[in-house]
Every structure is written in C-alpha cells, then in structure tokens.
Amino acid sequence: MRSFLTMLGIIVGVAAVIAVVSTxxxxxxxxxxxxxxxxxxTVTIQLYRNGWPADFSYSDVPEGIPELNEKVRKDxxxxxxxxxxxxxxxxxxxxxxxxxxxxLSGGQVFGIDENYFETAGYHVVLGRGFSTADFKDQxxxxxxxxxxxxxxxxxxxxxxxxxxxxxxxxxxxGVVNKKSEFEPVINTVEDYYMYNDYSSGxxxxxxxxxxxxxxxxxxxxxxxxxxxxxxxxxxGNQCKEILNATLTSTDQTIKYESTDLAESASQLQQLxxxxxxxxxxxxSISLLVGGIGVMNIMLVSVTERTREIGIKKAxxxxxxxxxxxxxxxxxxxxxxxxxxxxxxxxxxxxxxxxVALIPTAINPYAIIIAVLFSMVIGVxxxxxxxxxxxKLNPIEALRYE
Amino acid sequence: MALLSLRNIYKxxxxxxxxxxxxxxxxxxxxxxxxxxxxxxxxxxKSTLMNIIGCLDEATSGEYILDGEDVSKKSDxxxxxxxxxxxxxxxxxxxxxxxxxxxxxxxxxxLYAGVPKQERMERAKEALxxxxxxxxxxxxxxxLSGGQKQRVAIARxxxxxPKILLAxxxxxxxxxxxxxxxxxxxxxxxxxxxxxxxxxxxxxxxAYGKRMVVIQDGRLKSAEKPKKIEQTKETLDETExxxxxxx
Ligand SMILES: Nc1ncnc2c1ncn2[C@@H]1O[C@H](COP(=O)(O)OP(=O)(O)O)[C@@H](O)[C@H]1O
Ligand SMILES: [Mg+2]
Numbered sequence: 001m002r003s004f005l006t007m008l009g010i011i012v013g014v015a016a017v018i019a020v021v022s023t024x025x026x027x028x029x030x031x032x033x034x035x036x037x038x039x040x041x042t043v044t045i046q047l048y049r050n051g052w053p054a055d056f057s058y059s060d061v062p063e064g065i066p067e068l069n070e071k072v073r074k075d076x077x078x079x080x081x082x083x084x085x086x087x088x089x090x091x092x093x094x095x096x097x098x099x100x101x102x103x104l105s106g107g108q109v110f111g112i113d114e115n116y117f118e119t120a121g122y123h124v125v126l127g128r129g130f131s132t133a134d135f136k137d138q139x140x141x142x143x144x145x146x147x148x149x150x151x152x153x154x155x156x157x158x159x160x161x162x163x164x165x166x167x168x169x170x171x172x173x174g175v176v177n178k179k180s181e182f183e184p185v186i187n188t189v190e191d192y193y194m195y196n197d198y199s200s201g202x203x204x205x206x207x208x209x210x211x212x213x214x215x216x217x218x219x220x221x222x223x224x225x226x227x228x229x230x231x232x233x234x235x236g237n238q239c240k241e242i243l244n245a246t247l248t249s250t251d252q253t254i255k256y257e258s259t260d261l262a263e264s265a266s267q268l269q270q271l272x273x274x275x276x277x278x279x280x281x282x283x284s285i286s287l288l289v290g291g292i293g294v295m296n297i298m299l300v301s302v303t304e305r306t307r308e309i310g311i312k313k314a315x316x317x318x319x320x321x322x323x324x325x326x327x328x329x330x331x332x333x334x335x336x337x338x339x340x341x342x343x344x345x346x347x348x349x350x351x352x353x354x355v356a357l358i359p360t361a362i363n364p365y366a367i368i369i370a371v372l373f374s375m376v377i378g379v380x381x382x383x384x385x386x387x388x389x390x391k392l393n394p395i396e397a398l399r400y401e
Numbered sequence: 402m403a404l405l406s407l408r409n410i411y412k413x414x415x416x417x418x419x420x421x422x423x424x425x426x427x428x429x430x431x432x433x434x435x436x437x438x439x440x441x442x443x444x445x446x447k448s449t450l451m452n453i454i455g456c457l458d459e460a461t462s463g464e465y466i467l468d469g470e471d472v473s474k475k476s477d478x479x480x481x482x483x484x485x486x487x488x489x490x491x492x493x494x495x496x497x498x499x500x501x502x503x504x505x506x507x508x509x510x511x512l513y514a515g516v517p518k519q520e521r522m523e524r525a526k527e528a529l530x531x532x533x534x535x536x537x538x539x540x541x542x543x544x545l546s547g548g549q550k551q552r553v554a555i556a557r558x559x560x561x562x563p564k565i566l567l568a569x570x571x572x573x574x575x576x577x578x579x580x581x582x583x584x585x586x587x588x589x590x591x592x593x594x595x596x597x598x599x600x601x602x603x604x605x606x607x608a609y610g611k612r613m614v615v616i617q618d619g620r621l622k623s624a625e626k627p628k629k630i631e632q633t634k635e636t637l638d639e640t641e642x643x644x645x646x647x648x
Contacts, residue, residue, distance in 0.1 A: 307496070312509070313457075313481065314496070315490070315513060315557070316483075316510055316513040316514070316561075317485075318482075319477060321513065394457045395457050398492070
C-alpha cells in the first residue's frame with residue numbers, strides 16, 4: 001500500500017506520457033493515411049498560378065509551358081525512390097457530360113496514360129482497363145470509378161453504356177476502385193476541396209483521345225509513386241524541380257507544386273512538436289514528483305531496516321552489496337511504477353479514443369522508453385538513501401531499536 | 402604467536418563534543434583453541450571490547466593484531482571480509498532476519514563469501530543439523546523458541562568455519578535450561594578447535610569457559626573463574642562475582 005502510494009507519482013507521470021504519445025501517434029498516423037497516402041505513396045505534382053491550382057479549362061494556356069514529353073517522364077522515372085510515373089490531363093466540374101440526355105453535374109474527366117491506375121493505386125473491379133491498342137487506335141472508350149457508377153447507374157450494369165463528353169459518345173468498358181478505402185478527415189479548406197472533388201466521381205479516357213474533347217495543349221499533371229511514405233516528400237520536391245526546369249514562362253507565379261503533401265507534412269510536424277513540449281513538461285514534473293516519492297520511501301525503508309543492515313554488515317556484507325540491494329529495490333519499485341503507468345496510460349488512451357473520438361495508437365518505443373526512464377529515476381533518486389544505508393556504522397545499526 | 406593480541410587499547414566514544422572514555426590500557430592475548438570468558442558489570446565496557454575484537458568498531462588508540470595482521474590498517478571492505486571469514490558472532494538478541502527462514506539466515510554469510518547457492522544451502526543445512534535443528538530449517542524466527550533462535554544464530558556464526566566465535570551474553574535472553582543447552586554446544590565447538598570469546602555476567606555461565614578476565618571501569622583484570630555446578634550457585638547468591646574475585 002505504502003509502496004503503491006510512492007509509485008503513484010511515477011504511475012501518473014508515465015500514464016500521462018503514454019496517453020499523450022498514443023494520442024499523438026494515432027492522430028499522426030491518421031493524418032498521414034488520409035493526407036499523404038494510404039500506402040499507395042502517390043504524389044501529385046500540378047501546375048499552380050498565384051498560389052492556386054491552375055485551371056486552363058476556360059482560359060488560354062499562357063506561353064512558356066511546354067508539353068511534358070517522354071524525356072521528362074523518363075527523367076522522373078530515373079530518380080531515386082520513384083517506382084512509377086504517370087502523366088495525365090484532368091478537368092474538374094465538367095458540365096458537358098451526358099448520359100441518356102441527363103447532365104452529370106460536377107463530374108471529373110481524366111485523360112490517362114497506361115501507367116495511371118498502377119501509379120495512383122486503382123484496380124479494375126468490373127470489365128477491363130485500357131490496353132495499348134486502346135491508346136493507339138484512338139478508341140472512344142471510358143472507364144468510370146465506383147462513385148460515378150453508383151451515382152449514374154445505380155444497380156445497373158454500366159458496361160457497354162455510352163456517356164457523351166462534349167457530344168462525343170464514349171463506351172464504358174470498366175469500373176475502377178481505390179485499392180484501400182478510408183474515411184477522410186477534413187482538417188482544412190483544401191482538404192474539403194480535395195475530398196469533395198473525388199466524391200463527385202471520375203470518368204477516365206485514354207489520353208490520346210483528350211484533344212478530341214478538350215484542348216491538346218493543356219498542361220498535364222504528374223502522378224509519381226514513391227517507394228515509401230517517408231520518401232514521398234523528397235520525391236515530390238525533386239520532381240517539382242525537374243518540372244519547373246521545363247518552364248520558360250515570364251509569369252513567375254506559374255510553377256509546379258506538390259503542395260498538399262508539403263502542407264500536411266509540416267502540419268504533422270507542428271502538431272507533434274507542440275505536443276512534444278507539453279509532453280516533456282508533464283513527464284518531467286510528474287517524474288520528479290515520483291522520484292522524490294521513491295527517495296522518501298527509500299529513506300524510510302533504510303531507517304526501518306537499520307538493524308537488518310547492521311546484521312548484514314556484521315556478517316561480512318561489503319558496502320557495495322548493501323548499496324546494490326537498496327538501489328535494486330528503488331529500481332524495481334520505480335520500474336513496477338513505470339509498468340503500472342504504461343498499463344494505466346494504455347487504458348487511458350483507449351478511453352480518450354472512445355470519448356473524444358481521437359484515434360490512438362500505442363507506440364512501443366514510448367513504452368520501452370517510459371519504463372527504462374522510470375528505472376533511471378529509481379537509480380537517481382534511490383542513490384542517496386542507498387549510500388546512506390551502505391555507510392551506516394554496524395554497531396550503531398545493531399543497537400538501533 | 403597468539404591468534405589475537407590487543408596492546409594498550411584505549412577507546413572513547415565521541416558524541417557531539419562529549420567524549421566518553423570507556424576502555425583503558427587493555428592488553429589481552431588469546432591463543433588458538435582458547436575458551437575465554439569476559440565478565441564485568443553492566444556498562445563496564447564488555448560489549449565495547451567485543452566490538453573491537455570483532456572488527457565492528459575501531460579502538461581510539463593502541464594496537465590490535467588479529468591472525469597476524471594489523472587491523473587498524475585495514476579498509477572497510479577488508480574488515481567486512483575479516484568479519485565474514487575469521488569471526489562468527491552470537492548476540493544476546495539473536496539478530497536473525499525476521500522475514501527469512503532459518504536456513505536462509507544461516508546461509509547469509511556464505512553469500513557474502515561468494516559461495517554458490519546450492520552449496521550455501523547445503524552447508525546451512527549441515528550447520529543447522531549440527532545444532533539439532535534439522536527439522537526447523539524452513540521455520541521463520543518468530544516460529545522458534547528463544548533457545549532455538551540462538552542455535553540458529555550459532556549455526557550462522559560457524560557456517561563459514563571461522564577461527565573465532567564471539568558471543569556477547571549469548572544466554573542473556575534465555576531461560577536456564579536453554580542457556581545450559583547453548584553452553585553445551587559451545588563446549589562441543591571448542592573441543593572441535595574453534596576459539597571462543599564469550600561475554601557474560603552470569604557466573605554459572607562463565608563457569609563453562611576455560612579462562613576468565615574481568616573488566617572493571619574499563620580496565621582488564623585476570624581472575625579466577627567460578628567453579629562449575631553447585632559451587633557456582635552459592636557464589637551466585639552472593640554479590641557480583643567480579644567483586645569476589647577482586648578481594
Ligand atoms: N555509542 C556510544 N556513545 C557513547 N557512549 C557509549 C556508546 N556505546 C556505549 N557507551 C558507553 O560505554 C560504556 C560501556 O558500554 P558497553 O560496552 O555496552 O558496556 P557493557 O557491554 O559492559 O554493558 C557505557 O557507559 C555506555 O554508556
Ligand atoms: Mg553489553
């Protein structure tokens with residue numbers, strides 16, 4: 001009971017650390033999943049003007065934005081950490097989509113190359129994908145995503161149906177879906193914009209057909225698949241440089257960006273660093289309190305066991321042995337406190353995630369560090385009482401009642 | 402050469418500016434195999450002398466040679482090793498660890514001697530059997546009688562095969578019958594060769610020794626030891642035996 005009260009400081013300290021770390025880890029992981037990627041590690045680089053994604057659907061394309069050719073594609077593919085590259089055209093909020101005379105509002109049209117589905121992490125769930133022949137023979141065929149299928153065709157089989165794009169009929173040959181699904185978390189206006197875009201459904205056509213319905217000279221987007229989540233930012237930045245080197249425009253505000261990635265990464269860092277300061281504060285205060293508790297109970301214990309120490313010294317125990325015995329007890333005491341703190345912290349983080357609906361993830365490093373650190377606290381604060389014990393005079397210790 | 406020899410020992414306790422002189426000019430030689438009894442009034446300095454002999458305390462001045470070595474030149478750790486290997490202690494109040502079994506208590510000095518666990522337990526068992534406590538090995542001290550506790554303490558004192566057994570009023574907390582039993586064990590151990598130095602103020606206990614010295618006011622005097630059995634009982638009824646021997 002008394003030991004438990006002593007451990008309380010350490011338990012509270014470690015529990016707080018574990019709970020906070022779990023919450024941060026959980027939130028970070030969710031942000032990472034939602035914003036950066038869901039394991040497909042895809043980076044999108046697109047043209048910006050005046051700090052906003054450039055849309056040339058209704059305006060002329062300015063001078064100095066050359067078409068991205070096969071050489072640029074190869075340069076990007078040759079970069080470190082790059083697995084795949086795809087160049088696409090994209091129009092959002094296309095109002096010239098019709099099915100059986102009904103306008104499909106808010107739909108998107110992508111003009112894609114052969115690598116797109118693989119690069120962006122889509123797979124065909126119905127019908128087929130595009131073949132090399134489809135691109136070469138300029139076939140008027142289309143693939144739709146799951147969202148568009150549901151909103152336009154409902155339960156109907158979409159295969160073989162034709163959708164008009166700017167008056168040209170395209171026959172649906174397949175349906176694709178994102179490989180892994182996740183619930184988006186909307187943190188910023190851009191997120192909202194981003195997720196809203198996708199939720200309106202996408203129609204994919206071979207890029208070779210793009211000039212038939214839209215302008216051939218529109219800038220393309222580059223979709224790059226990195227080899228891991230950690231290299232995404234680097235790949236995005238390098239890719240941006242290669243692409244910006246192609247620009248000859250006099251308008252300095254026109255440049256390629258991979259903003260959402262950089263933005264979410266820095267958001268992540270901000271969140272963790274501010275939380276880290278809070279964490280260090282909580283941890284040091286409560287562990288200090290816990291350490292003083294350990295020191296106090298060890299001092300009491302040394303006094304209570306003065307006679308035992310005297311007996312052991314009379315029987316030939318050396319100073320170091322007495323010192324080690326008490327240090328060991330302090331370390332075990334605080335170590336158990338640390339373990340109990342970890343358990344409490346895990347329970348606490350589960351409660352937080354249930355009540356506050358914040359995702360939490362147990363961080364194994366945090367657990368190991370917390371337990372080790374509380375043991376270090378035991379050594380540091382157990383040192384004074386242990387030295388006191390080891391220096392006791394054996395006769396006085398034996399006489400102690 | 403004597404097993405231990407004290408020359409000109411002076412001891413004072415130094416408590417917060419008040420110096421308490423306790424022992425003066427102590428000269429004492431104890432040969433191997435002796436059974437020496439130290440008698441004296443309460444407060445005469447018997448335990449102080451015993452602590453110096455047992456290397457638990459250091460003399461303020463004077464020379465103490467134990468087993469051929471000058472004790473005053475030893476470090477704390479070396480003194481601990483001497484207590485562990487050369488000396489076995491038996492105290493009036495037993496001084497057993499209350500939370501450990503008899504066997505673990507007896508094995509404790511072997512731990513400090515670096516003996517492996519299995520051998521420690523085996524030797525502790527043998528020592529307890531020798532003290533007639535083979536069936537009490539797993540008992541805690543508070544499950545044992547006073548006499549049994551003291552026999553556990555003796556087992557603990559001899560388990561390292563020390564040269565000297567130091568006993569400070571070993572029967573002081575015991576009834577007469579248990580005290581006699583302890584004395585019989587001492588005599589047996591002495592016959593086996595261990596040197597015994599025993600403090601007591603009871604003449605019939607002192608009678609078990611082979612030689613006696615008396616401490617009076619911190620000074621050592623040799624004395625005639627009390628006769629065993631009936632004769633001792635008579636002297637016991639009179640005044641303190643130390644006084645007897647003085648006259
Ligand atoms: N730590 C101490 N500080 C001061 N005086 C002490 C201390 N220990 C013992 N004494 C004094 O030394 C004297 C001898 O004590 P002690 O050796 O215990 O006597 P005995 O064992 O013969 O009864 C006593 O007067 C006692 O009060
Ligand atoms: Mg005494």
